[in-house]
Amino acid sequence: MSSTALTRWTVLGGRSLRLARRNVEAMIMSIALPVMLMVVFVYLFGGAIRTGTEYVTYVVPGVMLLCVSFGSAMTAVSVANDLRGGIMDRLRSLDVGGAAVLSGHVAASLVRNAVSSTLVLGVAFALGFRPRAGAGQWLAAIGILVLTIAAVSWLSAALGLLAGSPEGASGYTFGITFLPYASSAFVPIDTMPSWLRGFAGNQPVTPITESLRGLLLDQPVGDAPWRAAAWCAGLMLLAVVAAAVLFRRKTRT
Numbered sequence: 223m224s225s226t227a228l229t230r231w232t233v234l235g236g237r238s239l240r241l242a243r244r245n246v247e248a249m250i251m252s253i254a255l256p257v258m259l260m261v262v263f264v265y266l267f268g269g270a271i272r273t274g275t276e277y278v279t280y281v282v283p284g285v286m287l288l289c290v291s292f293g294s295a296m297t298a299v300s301v302a303n304d305l306r307g308g309i310m311d312r313l314r315s316l317d318v319g320g321a322a323v324l325s326g327h328v329a330a331s332l333v334r335n336a337v338s339s340t341l342v343l344g345v346a347f348a349l350g351f352r353p354r355a356g357a358g359q360w361l362a363a364i365g366i367l368v369l370t371i372a373a374v375s376w377l378s379a380a381l382g383l384l385a386g387s388p389e390g391a392s393g394y395t396f397g398i399t400f401l402p403y404a405s406s407a408f409v410p411i412d413t414m415p416s417w418l419r420g421f422a423g424n425q426p427v428t429p430i431t432e433s434l435r436g437l438l439l440d441q442p443v444g445d446a447p448w449r450a451a452a453w454c455a456g457l458m459l460l461a462v463v464a465a466a467v468l469f470r471r472k473t474r475t
Contacts (some may be wrong), residue, residue: 255292256341259285263408264349271409282346283434284407287427289338290371291399294378295392297331301382302391305472324379324465331375332368339367354440363437366450370430373454374398376461383468407431426453 260278263285268277301324343351355363378395385391402408404418405427411419422428429449436443 256285256289256338257345259288260342260345260349267408273410276350278346278349278351279439280435281408282342282351282438283431284402284405285346286339286342286367286434287370287407287431288399288402289342290335290374291395291402293331293335293338294374294381294398295395296334297327297375297378298382298385298391298395299388300330301327301379302385302388305383306387324376324469327379327382328372328375331378332371335371335375353438355438356440359437359440362447363434366430366433366437366447366454369451369454369458373458373461376458376465380461380465380468383465383472401425401427402431405431426450426457429453 260281263281264278268281271277273280304323304327377398381394382391385394404422405411405425406422407427411422411428414422429446430453432446433443433450435441436446
């Protein structure tokens with residue numbers, strides 16, 4: 223990567239973070255949401271759900287991924303706002319390509335989700351979560367989480383370009399928000415109806431969740447990390463290609 227491209231990505235990522243910081247309601251929600259979710263799942267639902275272990279131990283990866291999915295709406299809306307406001311056309315007149323513009327939004331999403339994930343872990347510790355991961359397992363878990371955030375962020379950027387308005391962009395991310403619920407994130411798959419188990423076991427959130435849970439708790443993970451990485455890499459490649467096509471089409475003069 224050239225120094226010019228890196229500078230553009232850094233500048234545009236900083237711009238996206240400043241815009242997010244000025245959105246006070248969104249900032250409050252991004253800070254409060256992880257705390258609220260952990261408390262709700264552990265204290266309101268945890269007593270009724272049997273997972274073979276303390277529910278706070280089971281649910282941490284799911285809440286982290288749920289925060290990532292909620293954050294996808296902010297990324298999609300930010301991209302749609304830029305498209306509607308004409309900022310993308312102005313940047314293109316300065317010879318700033320679509321990769322730099324969208325990568326700025328993705329970089330800002332990575333930072334926001336790093337903060338929310340840290341908050342989730344902090345609240346989980348306060349509620350009794352005690353990971354048993356070694357240094358290598360922590361690095362592997364962080365790598366999978368970062369790859370997941372990057373894939374979801376690029377997919378959200380593509381949906382923001384596809385939508386006709388910021389409101390529509392938020393609605394388009396509903397499918398991303400739904401996936402953690404239909405996975406092993408909050409309940410074991412074998413407790414679900416038989417017609418749902420096939421989908422739950424063969425969608426991307428399940429191997430990601432099982433990888434994070436197994437790594438953090440020092441449990442066997444099998445091939446889950448490889449399946450998680452394959453899902454994330456495939457989705458990110460698809461999203462980057464779709465975003466490039468949509469960017470050219472939406473900004474065509």
